[in-house]
Amino acid sequence: MSERSERIDEHNEEPESRAPFSAWLRSQSEPDWTAVVTHPFAAAIHSGTADMRRYLEQDFQFVDAFTALLGAAVAAADTFEARVAVGRFLGQTVADTERGYFHRALAELGGELTPPTLEPVTIEFRALMDDVRRSQDYPLILAVLCVAEWTYLGWASRTVGSAEGFVHREWIDLHSGPEFEAWVGFLRGELDRLGPGLDENGRARVLDVFRRATTLERRFFDMALG
């Protein structure tokens, strides 16, 4: 082992040879990752006590940019099967089940589909997604998609609480269960497939986006907590 690679390993700055790329990205995004998955706002969703109105109003604006990013993934993916997987999730889940949920939940809560003001974290998250979308760089697009979905699988799969009202319950159900697990598995698998082929600069760029998205997820829940 060269002096340089020893130094990198010691500081854990480069993917360990056997760790899947996605696992390495997540480990390098601590402590924010764990802060998202164990966030008090997520716990409040589980217990059915979270005030969902402002959160969902802002999140609907997040989902708008996220949907555009899914479209970019369809365009930028390097295989037909990947385009199909992303396109299916976009059409069947986001454009159908999730859209319906937002309309029903915001009507129930007296919220707006188009809120008059966007919170700073919503603006920053949309800007990151728009930048990555315009890059048309598939690994960077995957980094944001993977953070958004994997962190949500993380908190939603925790068995804490027993929310009953549909606004809380369906939001948890949308982000847990076998289908959502398979979707997150696909996103992780794509990063794991492509990571080893990236050079050092390419991996650093993916890690930078992955970390920024994780920090924004944490701040988004902070915002929701008020």
Ligand SMILES: Cc1ncc(CN)c(N)n1
């Ligand atoms: C902020 C945020 N991050 C992730 C998700 C899950 N798609 C979401 N709805 N909102």
